[in-house]
Amino acid sequence: MSRVASDYRSNVVTDVLSRTGVIRPDPNDPSPLRIDEALVGKMLVLFIRDETLKARLKRAVVGVSGGVDSAVAVALASHALGPENVLGLFTPYRHSSDESRRHARQLSKKFRFTLEEVPITTQVDAYFRSAPIDESDQKIRIRMGNKMARERKSIEYDRSWPDGLVIGTSNKTELLLGYGTQFGDMACAINPVGDLYKTQLRELALHLGIPEEIVRKPPTAELWVGQTDEDELGFTYADADLILYHMVDRRLRPSELIAAGFDAVLVTKIREMVRKSHYKRVMPLIA
Known part of the structure; x- marks a missing residue:
């Protein structure tokens, strides 16, 4: 290797490091x-308590789907404000599963x-009944899923007053990833879990005592029968989390991630x- 090439390679390695x-x-x-699950849990409990007091309010309303994300949120709120000041809302659509209902009730019993x-x-059906729709059409499914998310959030806000x-x-x-409905499930007054990647949230869930069957089950918004998040996204949360961590938190360039062995197509898609x-x-x- 020439001296020039050697110096160039050394400079590139030094820059990357x-x-x-x-x-x-x-x-x-x-x-x-x-x-550090214990430390993060304490910080988020204090966050909920402090923000609620700053707003001169006393209760929390949480949409409890039976999944791990809402399980962590409602557990943290119960620890922060006391379970007597927390209202969980399970808002099923006609194809919501009995398992989701059972898991929501299990959480209510555990965290009181x-x-x-x-x-x-x-x-939701009354709205879509105004014009013929084909529920097998992917675009219609997404429209219905967005409507469900906004309907649920409307109920949560109604029940949070006064x-x-x-x-x-x-x-x-x-x-x-933008994997959510604007002014639907993404809407809230405060979000204690919004700075936790899915992988990290699962760790915290186990620390909080969320039943493992809830933590480990395939994530789904139950937008239609058989729908799962990872099937719809086309990749796993584990793969996405690692790429997002290096790309967003550590500000590495896509080219650096690809050079390190990450899948180029997945990096570009994310x-x-x-x-x-x-x-x-x-x-x-x-404007």
């Missing part, structure tokens, strides 16, 4: 995502918060999803 630090991006190493079931089938806050349940992975969904993560722009 100066940017990556001691944490080297590695698609087979999820350890950078590890958190009040759980109410408020079905949304009648109002002295409660709506607690968000969207994790950092979903928020960055980067584009983050870019295209930016508008969902900011307040509406005013």
Whole structure:
């Protein structure tokens, strides 16, 4: 190798190391995502308590789907404000599963918060009945899923009046990917889990005592029968979390991740999803 080539390679390696630090991006190493679950849990409990008191309110309302994200949110709220000041709302559509209902009730029993079931089938179906629709059409399915999400959030806000806050349940992975409904499930007064990647949220869930069957089950918004998040996204949360961590938190370039062994197609897809969904993560722009 020539002296010039050697010096160039040395400079490139030095530049990459100066940017990556001691944490080297590695698609087979999820350890950078590890958190101190006990410390994070305490911080988030204080966050909910402080923000509720600052708003001079006393209650929390949480949409409890039976999944791990809302399970963590409602557990944290119960610890922060006392279960007597937490209302969980299970808002099933006609194809919501019995398992989701059972898991929501299991959480209510374990963390002692009040759980109410408020079905949304009648109002959602009434809206779509005004024009013929084909529920097998993917675009119609997404429209219906968005309508469900906004209907659920409307109920949560209604039930939060006059002295409660709506607690968000969207994790950092979903928020960055834009995998959620604007003014639907992404809407909230405060979000204690929004800076936790899905992988990290699962760790915290186990620490909080969320039943493992809830933590480990395939994530789904139950937008239609058989729907799962990862099937719809086309990749796993574990793969996405690691890429997002290095790309967003550590500000590594896509080219650096690809050079480190991350799948080029997946890196590009995730980067584009983050870019295209930016508008969902900011307040509406005013001209």
